Amino acid sequence: MNARDLVRALFVAAVAFTAPVAQALEIVIPEGWDSPTKVAVVPFGSAMAPDEPDPMASVDLAGIVAFDLTRSGQFSLLQSDNMLSYPSAPDQVYFRDWRILDMDYLVIGRAWTEASGAVSVVYHLYDVTSEREIASSRITAAPEKLRDIAHRISDEVYEHITGIRGAFSTKLLYVLVEDAATNSPTYHLKVADADGARARTVFRSTEPLLSPNWAPDALSIAYVSFETGKSTIVVQDLASGEREHIAAYPGINGAPEFSPDGTKLAMSLSRDGNAEIYTLDLASRELRRITRWPTAIDTEPSWTADGMSLIFTSDRPGKPQIYQVDLDKLNPDRLTWEGDYNARARLLPNGRHLVYVHRRERVYHIAWQDLERGTVRVLTQTALDESPSLAPNGTMMIYATQDLGRGILAVVSIDNGFRYLLPEAAGDVREPAWSPFIDALRGR
Amino acid sequence: MIRQLFGALSVVLAGVLLSACQSTEPEPEPEPVVQTPVVKPTPPPKEPEPEPPFDENLNPLDPVTRKPLNSTFYFEYDQARLAQGDIRVLAVHAQILRDYRNRSVNIEGHCDERGTREYNLALGERRSDAVRRYLISAGVRSTQIETVSFGEERPVDPGHDESAWAKNRRAMMIYR
Incomplete structure (x- = not known):
């Protein structure tokens, strides 16, 4: 289905808003919408x-x-x-x-x-x-x-x-896998408009690619590539295509996330024995260790908007939960308490709400949590939901899920549950990352 | 410069040796010796030299049964604990790697698709590390072992059910 057909399908769905459930497959209108x-x-x-x-x-x-x-x-x-x-x-x-x-x-x-x-x-x-x-x-x-x-x-x-800044001029970064169920898959790192149009491959590999992430200026990206046979963190300039292996330490090199000012990358490395959180200063290349818990997996760091602390996943209580660590004090606080699997959290731009992968009754959903009140709400009802990423205005969340055994991307409204699926002609789509605000009309 | 000097020296040396050989007188033919038959005591039956425990592709074999030695170990969901039966097999691997210090292994850690990719990348490492730690405790040198985690990125079974997941939660030893 091309973008134009989708436009038409969505129009039908949107106009048929009086019906409880839209006819078109691409759109899910929740009860109460x-x-x-x-x-x-x-x-x-x-x-x-x-x-x-x-x-x-x-x-x-x-x-x-x-x-x-x-x-x-x-x-x-x-x-x-x-x-x-x-x-x-x-x-x-x-x-x-x-x-x-x-x-x-x-x-x-x-x-x-x-x-x-x-x-x-x-x-x-x-x-x-x-x-x-x-x-x-x-x-x-x-x-x-x-x-x-x-x-x-x-x-x-x-x-x-x-009264809310629009986020339609943004881009999506994601991984498309061709021939995923065969012995010779091809991994495409893709950038597309927020509506799925103008998709282009910015890197291609026969080895796995994961965890793509945007620099705050949206001019470069970081991701994990297995092109050397093991996990390596790569930073790539989008305009020139120039790539640099920025972390290739012994053990795993994963979960890169640019700091809000773009000067650092948070990441998870096991160079000192087990998966711990580090920050890497991109100018000086100075590596700073943030967590110390030799028996736990500490991974999936994400910055708070002020760049002063990190949210991360740790299984130090026995099962993965979300923690927050102040980068000066280095004393992590646990944020999630419901359920036995909470991982890969992202803060909303307001800093008060959190979305993360949440296992409930053996099914993986995306949950939303109010950090002040502690209330938890399941945002997505499908199975194997992963990789939540927020639009920069905090109104919508994109995530990876499965449809008939195929990886697809879905977008859900944080407030009203309105949901749509981003169509991809072929292949397995995963690991979406919503870009920061972009001024595409200013000459580049 | 030094290399040239060595080259020249070796040419000279070779010349000296060659001329030394040529100058030697031919050895006289040895006198024929009449052999008197001696009754030798029959040697005791010798232990057959143990065959190396590897097949033609240099993959490990069980030294006793000479059948391929299991090299894939499975794990419970979100666990990295080795099963008792696997530890017995790993003891055989450790024996082989102690006997053949020139052989080394790459241990791959893998996960099923459930849970997040980065958590699984670390969990896969935990699984390959469990195998590595056992081998080292059993006397294998750390220089003989490399580990790599692929997380959930390389499933053997692309299915989305419990039977596929069970096959994908694994550590694999690959001999080099």
């Missing part, structure tokens, strides 16, 4: 002369914006077939047409090619109830950045309506 905000994104107009190239001949801007908003789980989008009019400029908007359709918000826009060859897009966001324009903006960029322009519009519309 009722009357979300209703938005119409009208197909964008094209202000071109007959001999000018149509910038939207290959990219459906309104379709991308509508697909983005749909995936947030906070909006129900009006199918374009059901619209009564198709305005692309303010003087064509009749609010009556949208009130009849019970819309809360309306987005219109148009695109044209500048004399320089660049593409300009103007959009307007209206509040249908108050009949007011809430936002309007003109964005100009190179023609190959049309998709980026669409995601930027989604980000702005989302923020104007919800």
Whole structure:
């Protein structure tokens, strides 16, 4: 299924929001997901002369914006077939047409090619109830950045309506395994837009790849590669493709995570006998040992937003649980107490909530925990759920799960349980990592 | 420079030796000796020299039965404890590695797919280390042993059920 088909499938699902469960396979609307905000994104107009190239001949801007908003789980989008009019400029908007359709918000826009060859897009966001324009903006960029322009519009519309910064201009990093069940699998490290579009392989190996992770500037990545026959931590520049083996100590070299300021990598190494947490200063290459517990597995470190402490997995109580360690005091505190398998935690951007892999009745789910109140909630209901990674605005979580024995990626809303699956044509998909915020329109 | 000097010296030396041989007089033919038959005592039946406990691919064999020696050891879920039966087999491996100090092993640790990949990477190491520790306690030199954990990345059975998982939770000894 290509991205366009998925857009269509999701539209059907989103429009059928009155049904308790959507028809389309890609989307799961939970119970209680009722009357979300209703938005119409009208197909964008094209202000071109007959001999000018149509910038939207290959990219459906309104379709991308509508697909983005749909995936947030906070909006129900009006199918374009059901619209009564198709305005692309303010003087064509009749609010009556949208009130009849019970819309809360309306987005219109148009695109044209500048004399320089660049593409300009103007959009307007209206509040249908108050009949007011809430936002309007003109964005100009190179023609190959049309998709980026669409995601930027989604980000702005989302923020104007919800007050939360949009995260549609982000990327996903994940591992795709071809021929996973054979003796000769191929591992692809892939980068794609947050909607799954424009996927490209940034590294390929016949040996396992795992734990990919973004630098905070999203210009480089770190991951674990078995290309030398054993686990090695690699840092790779995305633009040049240049790679460096940054940790290849005796024993395991795993779980790299960039610090929020990008100057350090936290990792798990067994060079001193057993898996312990270390930080590596990327400039000085100075290695600092953080944990000391010779009988325990200490792994999966993740930084707090202030870079002052690490969350990590340790089986020092006998079974894996989540701990937090202050990097000055080095005295770990246990954070999870429910269940006998809690691992690979990630903090939400607010620093108060935690998501992690949680085993309950012998099934692995992703759980969410309020660190102040201690309440635990299971976010995902499928089996073998793994690798939770959060959108930088903290509203959505991507994770790996299985569908009919095949690894797939799913995204779930933290707040309302709205969930969708990212389709991949073939292969086993795993180890997703959601990028930090990216400004794709600023020249790179 | 030094190497050139050595080269020159060895050429000279070889020349000296060669000329020394050539200058020797030929040895006179030895006188024929009439052999008188002697009755030798029959030697006691000798112990057959033990055959090395390896097959044609140099994989280990049970020294007694000469059958392939089990080299894969299985573990319980989230455990790295060796089973009693496996320790008996490992004692034979240790004996072989003590007798053949020129042989070494690579011990791979593996896990089933449940649980997180990085935790399993460490758990696989714990399994390969359990085998390593036993071998060292039984007198095998640490220089004869290498370990590597593949975590859950290299299952032998790609299935998603208990029988597949049981096969995948393993440590494997590979002789080199």
